[in-house]
Amino acid sequence: MKTTRRTLLQGAAFAGILIAAPRFSFATARSTTLRCVMHADLASLDPIATTASITAYHGALIYDTLFGHDADSITRPQMVSDYTVSDDGLTYVFILRKGLKFHDGQPVTARDAVASIKRWGARDGAGQHLFKRVADVSAKDDSSFSIVLNEPYPLILDWLGKSSPSICFIMREADASTDPGKPITEAVGSGPYMFNRAETRTGSQYVYDRNPEYVAVAEPASGFAGGKVAKFERIILQNMPDEQTAVSALQAGEIDFIEKISPELLSQLEGDSSVKLEVLNKTGAMGWLRMNTLQPPFNNVKARQAMLYLIDQAAVMQATFGDPKHYKGCASLFACGTTMESDANTGWFKGGQNIEKAAALFKEAGYDGTPVVIMQQTTLPVLSNASLLLAQWLRQAGVNVELVPLDWAGIVARRSNKGKASEGGWNIFMTYASGSAYNNPIALAGHAATGEKGWFGWPEDAKHEQLRDAWAAAPDLASRQKIAHEMQENAWNFVPHVYLGQWFDTAAMRSDVNGMIGLPDLVPFWNVSRG
Template identity: 40%
Template sequence: MPLLASLRRSLLAAASMFAPIAATAQTTPPDARVLRVVPHADLRTLDPMAVSVTITRMHGLMIYETLFAWDSQLNPRPQMVQDVTTSPDGLVWRFTLREGLKFHDGQPVTSRDVVASLRRWMARDVVGSHLGARVASLETDGDRGIVMRLSRPHAFVTYALGSAVGALPVIMREADAQAEPGVPITTTIGSGPFRFNRDQWLSGQRVVYDRNPDYVPRSEPADGLAGGRVVKVDRVEWRIMPDAATAAAAIQTGEIDIWEQPALDLVPAITRRRDVVVDRLNGISTQAMLRPNTIFPPFNDPRARLALAYATDQADAMAGGWGDERWWRRCDAYFVCGTSMASEAGAEGYARPNLERARSLLQEAGYRGERIVFITSNDIAPIGRMAEVVAANLRAVGMNIDLQVNDWGTVVTRQPRRDPPDQGGWNLFVTFASGATMLHPLTNIGANMSCDGRNWAGWPCDEEAERLRATLLDAPEGAERQRAAEALQRRLAEVQPYRVLGQVDQPYARRANVMGMLNSPVMLFWNVEKTTR
């Protein structure tokens, strides 16, 4: 009997713990307190440490937090951290968590959760693995203290811990973070300003988040991802609308409040309305790319990868994807034209297509017309259109292109597969990544050519490029860093971890009564409100 009574008390306690979540999920807020958004893609993967796709990062930032966060200028600021101290030699870092941090299930966030989460992130992410390679030990110091000891100094510790790119260094519950690093988790219990409403989630149609009433924001003003994450609506609903014309009609009638990535050919129509505003989310251009799989022929040979650069025309690809040239520009800089480490050194030869040179390089690499599996999707229209243009460019130099069109969720889940192309794997895909991701050698997921096989899908390996990247990351600001950036750019232009296809300034659209959008690498929904007009 005592055992039964104890079990009954445990069950009652658990029920009371989850009661607030259930109550929130079943309550329908008034229309003025609901923000309805058309995102660029459907949410398929719930684990923001598992994949580097933008929609999963957006989801992760809704429900989780990180120790630090980038402000609008991409400077790291404390987020979950209250205090941070560093030893004079830069080898010992001590962090103290803010008081009152709680997970959505009511459990307090502790140093054990942080240590487990960071270890999982360091095992999965390109930024995390770079930092992790210098971490000699990571330990708890009481319930709120964390001590990180480095084997040698790292110039970007807080920048990495606040990363908003790649796989995010979010803080999960210890039990979730201890799951197998290679298997995405499906739990959605964070400590962030929103709660994931699983009852309302309908794949392919909607994703719903409710305001976390227990969340205590920082006192500083919101600035990018940093500062006070003050939620001013009760619910955020993502409405999945793959058809651009449907989304355009919805923003004009007020059925939706925000369209994250409006089709550029429809922008003139929606901007004619006084109650719709079209604007840029941030000031750093997005980079488009063609990513080859370097595990299998022909792109295990850098000459075949270089052939991609000579065969493709950036103007064709970008015009196909985004139309009017006012939205895009040519750029062969791996670290994004217009930013501090940008250089186009080494790319002079393929600034314009050279089909004969492309054919010659393919022949030298031993390519003899084997089938090339090129995966893509029309769910994100610019990606699908760019893929069609690039496929035509590659066929023109004799490549046997099998363009396989699937839904975006299938493409995303297929990218990490290392199977041979004829067994569910792939040779090529087109995608794009935010400028905030690609402007820095630490966060540029495509330029990581580490040979441990833990880098981004495509898995290019080049020890010289990695030596130059390490030199750049350790270089002091100023002329020395610029020289190191140019040297790395030249090597990347030679070995081609991916073909840069250009840069685009993707706008977003909102109803005029939506206020408070933040300048950020990804779209955020705290600080946003719907005014009555």
């Protein structure tokens, strides 16, 4: 590692964090604490008010769920001990496991579950789709509650147990009863770890202590289901913006886990016996460009179609990942390598980048030269690089561009603004989701085309929504694949969003860290041990 003033200062800052941590000597902390460097800072504590992945990780540490999908995608009870379904498929009655407690000592009751389901249903894409069919959700007594439907909905348990944001975490009734559009600042769940606010340093480290009262399901951990056994006394999510510093700290044993390693740094770790490398998310990640469809120019479908011809996925991926073994181009609305992958209406992709075509479409859209504001995500290199390339291509197509560099927290704070870019809004931002998340037209909030009721960008298309309804009601995989094909044919006409390419991140961890479960949408920290 080349030593610079920057790395020296950051190394000193990291050492200061280690020294400042109370109660633990370094040797003790090493044996009982797992230190992890994640992809972003924790900007919000509310995993319902935001779909940010880092907040979902936080949620999975401190909250629990009614159900969970195991490694074979089978939905299994978690907080639920038993449930029944009426013969007509309209009434579900759930009974909670005995002995469930929140971190403040209060028992988990059916009222907590009811309030949590309602709050989740107001925000989550799958929850919103479900609640169009919900007649009532109510507590029967302290330990049981019911969901009554207007029509059968076979995916109800799948949605209650999914691991893609937003996850139906069970909160205290007082927290869950708040406005779902306003983030809660409390962080009290009933899960395997407890948020230690006293030792958390916002922007630096987030501390979670083992919940001694948590009783795990008496089954082996499997996917997002089974026994969530907290084997470490403490988990620390460390914020280290300089990746080289993080890599050096991992090799020195000062941290234990880095969620994502840039390809250019992998060579420093390959062959190091103290470190092991693993692709945890086998479905990869898809770069995702969202346009504000409520404001010009992207309120015009021609401008959105222009973006399909403007982006060169290979160039975007090459700029960050270099070796093609880490990425591939993908034009499937549902990601590549998934059960819903389709080749429908992808002539724009097969023909390659066409800036002249894009320029003509912007002209047809009536683009008037008003600056197009790109919120440049500075936290993740692939999205930062993509923003720079996009700005270049837009300018070549005759579009006036303004880049606004923001960390992920800044983007999360600004992306809910539906107004003009000149009044604090935006035109384009970029994020990503797992291939597994894209594979589901209902569960991924960004697949909705419900206008202002939907996810950031707010596209609207009635046919798309009809097809999503049909997909959810389809009786088998073949039927859903046929509908997914129709959905993609239509989607690439009205263009709800645009993709940047698909890549496969590598995680790095100390060689004595074992039991890390590879999930597409989460990094779970239960079942993980040292030695």
